[in-house]
Amino acid sequence: MQERKIEELVREASRKGLSRRQLIQRAAVLGISAPALTVAMTKMAPAALAQDRPTLRIAQNAADLASLDPHYAAGTQDRALVDMVFNGLVRFKPGDSTQIEPDLATAVPEPSDQGGKQVWTFTLRDNVQVHKTGKSDAYTLTADDVVFSFKKAADENTSAYAGDYQGITVAKVDDKTVTFTLDNPLSPTLFLPKVANYSGGYVVPQKAYEALGADAFKTAPAGTGPFKFDSYTPQNSVALVANDDYFRGQPKLAGIDYRYIEESSSRESALLSGDIDVINGLPEGQWVDKMNKSDGVKADVFGVGEAIWLEINVTAKPFDDAKVRQAIALALSRENHVALFGAPVGETIYSVVPAQLMPGGLTEEQAKKAGVIYEQNIDQAKQLLAEAGVKDGFEIKLVTSQMDDYRRNYEVLQDELGKIGLKIDLQVVQHAAMHELIRKGTNPLVIYVAFRPTADTYLTQFFTTEGGNTNFAHYSAIDDAVAKARTTTDADEQAKLWQDANTQILKDYAAYPFLIKNLVYARSNKVDYGHELKSIVQLYPGIDETTSISS
Amino acid sequence: MLRHIFRRLLLAIPTLLVVVTIIFLVVRVIPGNPAVAALGEYASQDAVNKLEQQLGLDKPKWVQYVDYMNALAHGDLGKSMINRRPAIDQIKFVLPYTLELTAAAILIALILGIPTGVLTAVKRNTWVDYTGRVFSLAGLSAPSFYVGLLFIYFFAARLGWFPAIGAGDFHHLGKNLQTLVLPAITLGLIETAYIARMTRSVMLGVLSEDYVRTARAKGLAERIVLSQHAIRAALIPIVSLVGIFTISLIGNSVLVETVFARPGLGKLMVGAANQRDYTMLQAVMVVYALIIIVINIVVDIIYTVVDPRVRYD
Numbered sequence: 068m069q070e071r072k073i074e075e076l077v078r079e080a081s082r083k084g085l086s087r088r089q090l091i092q093r094a095a096v097l098g099i100s101a102p103a104l105t106v107a108m109t110k111m112a113p114a115a116l117a118q119d120r121p122t123l124r125i126a127q128n129a130a131d132l133a134s135l136d137p138h139y140a141a142g143t144q145d146r147a148l149v150d151m152v153f154n155g156l157v158r159f160k161p162g163d164s165t166q167i168e169p170d171l172a173t174a175v176p177e178p179s180d181q182g183g184k185q186v187w188t189f190t191l192r193d194n195v196q197v198h199k200t201g202k203s204d205a206y207t208l209t210a211d212d213v214v215f216s217f218k219k220a221a222d223e224n225t226s227a228y229a230g231d232y233q234g235i236t237v238a239k240v241d242d243k244t245v246t247f248t249l250d251n252p253l254s255p256t257l258f259l260p261k262v263a264n265y266s267g268g269y270v271v272p273q274k275a276y277e278a279l280g281a282d283a284f285k286t287a288p289a290g291t292g293p294f295k296f297d298s299y300t301p302q303n304s305v306a307l308v309a310n311d312d313y314f315r316g317q318p319k320l321a322g323i324d325y326r327y328i329e330e331s332s333s334r335e336s337a338l339l340s341g342d343i344d345v346i347n348g349l350p351e352g353q354w355v356d357k358m359n360k361s362d363g364v365k366a367d368v369f370g371v372g373e374a375i376w377l378e379i380n381v382t383a384k385p386f387d388d389a390k391v392r393q394a395i396a397l398a399l400s401r402e403n404h405v406a407l408f409g410a411p412v413g414e415t416i417y418s419v420v421p422a423q424l425m426p427g428g429l430t431e432e433q434a435k436k437a438g439v440i441y442e443q444n445i446d447q448a449k450q451l452l453a454e455a456g457v458k459d460g461f462e463i464k465l466v467t468s469q470m471d472d473y474r475r476n477y478e479v480l481q482d483e484l485g486k487i488g489l490k491i492d493l494q495v496v497q498h499a500a501m502h503e504l505i506r507k508g509t510n511p512l513v514i515y516v517a518f519r520p521t522a523d524t525y526l527t528q529f530f531t532t533e534g535g536n537t538n539f540a541h542y543s544a545i546d547d548a549v550a551k552a553r554t555t556t557d558a559d560e561q562a563k564l565w566q567d568a569n570t571q572i573l574k575d576y577a578a579y580p581f582l583i584k585n586l587v588y589a590r591s592n593k594v595d596y597g598h599e600l601k602s603i604v605q606l607y608p609g610i611d612e613t614t615s616i617s618s
Numbered sequence: 619m620l621r622h623i624f625r626r627l628l629l630a631i632p633t634l635l636v637v638v639t640i641i642f643l644v645v646r647v648i649p650g651n652p653a654v655a656a657l658g659e660y661a662s663q664d665a666v667n668k669l670e671q672q673l674g675l676d677k678p679k680w681v682q683y684v685d686y687m688n689a690l691a692h693g694d695l696g697k698s699m700i701n702r703r704p705a706i707d708q709i710k711f712v713l714p715y716t717l718e719l720t721a722a723a724i725l726i727a728l729i730l731g732i733p734t735g736v737l738t739a740v741k742r743n744t745w746v747d748y749t750g751r752v753f754s755l756a757g758l759s760a761p762s763f764y765v766g767l768l769f770i771y772f773f774a775a776r777l778g779w780f781p782a783i784g785a786g787d788f789h790h791l792g793k794n795l796q797t798l799v800l801p802a803i804t805l806g807l808i809e810t811a812y813i814a815r816m817t818r819s820v821m822l823g824v825l826s827e828d829y830v831r832t833a834r835a836k837g838l839a840e841r842i843v844l845s846q847h848a849i850r851a852a853l854i855p856i857v858s859l860v861g862i863f864t865i866s867l868i869g870n871s872v873l874v875e876t877v878f879a880r881p882g883l884g885k886l887m888v889g890a891a892n893q894r895d896y897t898m899l900q901a902v903m904v905v906y907a908l909i910i911i912v913i914n915i916v917v918d919i920i921y922t923v924v925d926p927r928v929r930y931d
Contacts, residue, residue: 126783132701133700134656139656141661223665229664229665230664281702300881301703301886326879329879332770333767333876336770336775337770337783337879339775340775340781342782497650499894500650502659503654506663
């Protein structure tokens, strides 16, 4: 018993790089004397310890999980875990979400035309093993599982992403082949993310799901990924173990100890003390610098960033007057908002669709050429307000979330608009309350923070009639353009249509894009993710079979 | 005594009904929607409506209330609206952590607080008294959140003596105690300060009582005067205070649970409130109310032990 305790302690000390003195102090706390520690350590075979694969301990900024059913997972804390347990037919290349490569499928297919309809055919890899669960055995994934999964993803009763799969018919050809027949053709840019490792695209194995039941699957899932679900400790952690039957090979890690730690200082201390290997960091340039100056740790800043923009209700008085909206645009400064996060965390954007992350956005040069940059000009803004008949300004009530990303941007907005006589009475409410209130139309000016995987989703959800209560601008001028772009299969032509739509939004002063806020994580220098960190749609560094921890 | 306990338990029923009804109404009045919280801001309105239907949130409020009270009467606290796990399972899991932390904190507070209070009263207006009072004032003024972060920084990040975060497994006593030390001291320090100041104040009153003067006049040793006469009398009001402190500690433990990333009832309640998880919030409040009732009954019983004059029959 004592030896096992010592073995655990020595492993821990080795991983954390504790000094001999610290090791003895920790042993003393556990009731192990220094001589007993020394004797036991000499008996231990060093090779046996070294051969063990380490477990990666990662801390997320969350109180608990919400759902590990990939078709419901929405928060970063859930998306990251889901990504380690499940696969898509294709996947965003690890570390670089701008590229798509095969995952459960053997290749990324080209669409074909069958009877006037677009058809995508996927051939599955051989011997993809579904994880064993307490209620179902491991088995080989087949086309039946894929068909089941996409039908589940398209069903409002079993998926939060059902809307993304309407007009798509999925069918089994044989055990290894499935087809997706589309009512309306889509470009690869729009279709492939639907079958990739993101949201509804994750393949949920039928037998495992049915054996566990829908409710249990939310906290104890089974997929085909490099790590298998092992246990869930509410409010504390989720443990995953290596899937040694993984089709890409045995993971270099023994497993994942995934902790929920809301408090940023606690996460930071846990990283510095060696209790944790990877933490979700603070989205601040200063914090990144501080961590990079600390011994043994490194901060990583990477995409995909969440776009932050201001949306103006073009139907609400007095914002229905384009001059008032123009005045607002001229009162704002992107730099003020970027400064809240600092470089390299904050990056300016010139259209709501971030050009850095996906086709369809406007670069600075393109925005300048189109005349939609709108540099800050307070005098001209005041003059425009006078021309609109509101020379003395006016007061509006806005609600903001207590979360920093929202609150601090609203406070800067309050300051900026105050300079042109527009007074904002800002009320801070709980995050969930803000989302409900802005959807009910309480804010004529809405600052929103979001990542969406394609330009179509950004534009449809926030700037078209189809967007419903998230079209905060009550804007309809690009409805047709977005619909046309969606069915355009030529990638260049499609991107041009989205850029035109973005330009139109800005010309109508329906929105003012501020920045993208990149992801910030910090890790022990011993952690190697196994890939570059450029952009990752799952909003974490991407942990897979190639991730390792050096001793 | 048994009749008294039975009467208190009967009185608890209307108290529980009132608490549950208020919580039921309050969580539904404040803005926010569990379906949106569960699905995330990405979800379409159709998906939100569908989930609301599945959760029964589309029914009139009074129907929801009747359904809830009916389930409660059958001992069913419902399922979390977010992760669909039975609320009682989650409470059963976190409750031992909260009780463990609270018990350890109270123990620390009693072990440190009572001797400090007695000593500062006995050594009134000496450097011992001043030092004790300064430390207890510092303990009262320091926010537990900040103290916790300082402890983590020094004893975990710098010295490596204790883990920075987490809660140990109840099957591994050593590891469990190791993870308990810093949070328990953090939580216990404030109560130590309260108990020390309260003990000092009560002791000063007791020491000026006639019977203490008589005991001294009889030539009893100061040690006997204090232990047999003064401290025992001073303990009576402190016992009832410890009961109140225990209740407040269970409520206040959320900050310490958050800093040290420990599971706990307070954290469960705050998480449920943030996510508008109505059923979980209601379930936690029922358990809180029950804990308060039980603690009050226990304090009543202890009262009869420390003060023989008290009789409930």
